[in-house]
Amino acid sequence: MSAPLQPSLHRQHVALAAPTQIWLGPDGRLAPEPPGGGVTGVFHADTRFLDRALVMVDGAEPQPVGVTGRGPRLTVDGLARNIPGPTLDPAVRVRQHWSVEPGRVRHRIELSTSLPRLECTLTVHLSADFAPMDAVRVGRAADTVPPEGPGPQGSGMHDGGGLAWAHGEHRAVLTAGPGLPGGGAANVTTALDSDGDDTDGFPTGHPALSWRAVLGQGEPFRAEWSVALEDAGAVVRAAPDGGVEAEARQDAVGRLVAGSLAELAGLRLATAKVPDAPFLAAGAPWYFTLFGRDSLWAARLLLPLDTALAAGTLRTLAAYQGQRHDPSSAEDPGKIPHEVRARELVIDGGPGGDQLRLPPVYYGSVDSTLLWLCLLGELWRTGRAPEVVRALLPAARGAADWLLAAGADGFLAYRDESGHGLSNQGWKDSADAMQFLDGRRAEGPIALAEVQAYAFQAAHEAAALFEELREPGGGAGLREQATALRDFAAGLRQRFREQFWVDDGAGPFPAMALDGAGTPLDPPGSNMGHLLGTGLLDAHEAERVVERLTGPELFSGFGIRTLSTAAAGYWPLSYHCGSVWSHDTGIAIRGLLADGFRTEAAAVARGLVRASESFGHSLPEVFSGEGSEEADRALPYPSSCRPQAWSAAAALVAAQALGR
Helix, strand or coil, X not given: CCCCCCCCCCCCEEEEECCEEEEECCCCCCCCCCCCXXXXXXXXXXXXXXXXXXXXXXXXXXXXXXXXXXXXXXXXXXXXXXXXXXXXXCCEEEEEEEXXXXXXXXXXXXXXXXXXXXXXXXXXXXXXXXXXXXXXXXXXXXXXXXXXXXXXXXXXXXXXXXXXXXXXXXXXXXXXXXXXXXXXXXXXXXXXXXXXXXXXXECCCCEEEEEEEEEECCECEEEXXXXXXXXXXXXXXXXXXXXXXXXXXXXXXXXXXXHHHHHHHCCEEEECCCCCCCEECCECCCECCEEHHHHHHHHHHHXXXXXXXXXXXXXXHHCCCCCCCECCCCECCCCCCCEECCCCEEEECCCCCCEXXXXXXXXXXXXXXXXXXHHXXXXXHHCCCHXXXXXXXXXXHHHHHHHHHHCCCCCCCECCCCCCCCCCCCCCCCCCCCXXXXXXXXXXXXXXXXXXXXXXXXXXXXXXXXXXXXXXXXCXXXXXXXXXXXXXXXXXXXXXXXXXXXXXXXXXXXXXXXXXXXXXXXXXXXXXXXXXXXXXCCHHHHHHHHHHHCCXXXXXXXXXXXXXXXXXXXXXXXXXXXXXXXXXXXXXXXHHHHCCCHHHHHHHHHHHHHHHXXXXXXXXXXXXXXXXXXXXXXCECCCCCCXXXXXXXXXXXXXXXXXX
16 A cells, blocks of 8 residues: 655645635646645635635636735736637636635636627536545545535525535534625526437536626626635634734845734634634644644744743643543643644554554643743743742642653653554654664654753743742642752753764764664764753753754755765654754744854855745745755745744744844
């Protein structure tokens, strides 16, 4: 059995307003792509509702011209070349405007012409499949769901002019309105001609909207329809209004920051459990929900601008904090979850037949709890949300207890106990992410370098918080916990210095991890960038890390590679073994600034800004590790998600390093 082909995303066009998103093909079509091609459709929460909304003029698709737009809007331009004009110039232009708001997608179509008068038929062919996101992700087909009916004359049209589909807890209601200047009323039919055969190559039973369009030079024809999307079982919803805006600037840094803030605005969510607490969805299209690690890192990177987001992220994750030990979900008391969904997530494996099966609330992350404590301490030190921090003190005590228990044997390590969860539970979570210099994969339990650094900082943040917030004359439990945390951190720092540092002949550096036998993983990797700014390293150790991060093995000129070019497993288009991740580089920049390496931080930030120019002044989840000396532009990683919350947030750190 061959591994499933994950859809390519780098040429697709996306508009989003969480929890709703629309993906169009490279030419602006909304129609199924071939396996391994791209992903298209109208999505809401964790489900694709519509898989087709294809425009035709007199039975032919417009010739594509271009797609523009960003954030919640896209514009698709095309030409109806099947309608001749008096010269060789195209005579009919078709412009489609897509817009997304939480729970609704609108589609406006405008026909214009250079002809004195034109009558034609405008048609939009529709279908719904309600495919779950995990099926879409591996290109698994879903059956088409017919519209509810029967409606008038077998059209599927319901009272009030709405066309509706329903599937389980999901429902889509379409409305086609004539209320546009120069517009007309829509007819709704099934895709059958008068002889009962397929129309325009579409399967029998597909509904279609059609308008009889009359237009002329200077007199366009306009039509519009919209679809409302409902998922009764969704755990996420639109967040309360908020976020920040950037000043308009036309230089590369200014465009990157403005575009990134617009992307982040489209990722703002809340949960049904805590509807007034905003957080950022991890990314589109696959991770449009709450992720502990991703949402926390995005909030940390944005903390100087948006403390309300930090507070909302902390509150939301605390509402799902672990209460019991459950190997099937990796839950433990005090543990912060890895991801939250409405339903079980199932992703088919490759040739070995392995299957990833995660319960709706999954705790398989070794670092989310630590990052939660780090953000809580950082939020407290801003002084801008003291009531939130005080209210979260019980959750902080539970998280600190988990930290001390997880590190009781010396280092915090992970191993999947369920047999169907994530085999790697740090941010580099693909199956081959943890390997030695010669390419051998490491066996667990694995202790990651950055996790020890997070634990060190988390212990100090929590200890300081407990010491400051304990009541005068009381709070013995908090005082004892603070002492235990500081003792743990001191011991962890010494153990890390003794066991993690390796030397490859070019000098010492921290290994990516220790395997189950305590053997260091010896290739240089980007993980060491996460140690900066945590306090785990002394000044001399930090200098050694900076030298490696900014050297040619790891720094590509566009960003920091996940794995050294000297490693046997290095491949610039590997997900975690040679590519560049925007957030990973952003975290390194943040650490460089925190430890006083401003010149190096600016150099790396310039590389990241240069990379963003290759992606329309945007930072994708991941891109190729090929160096700037090899290519003038950063090359895409085809399956990279975008926008991705922590990638977009990294733009703010890069701007800070460049004095913006």
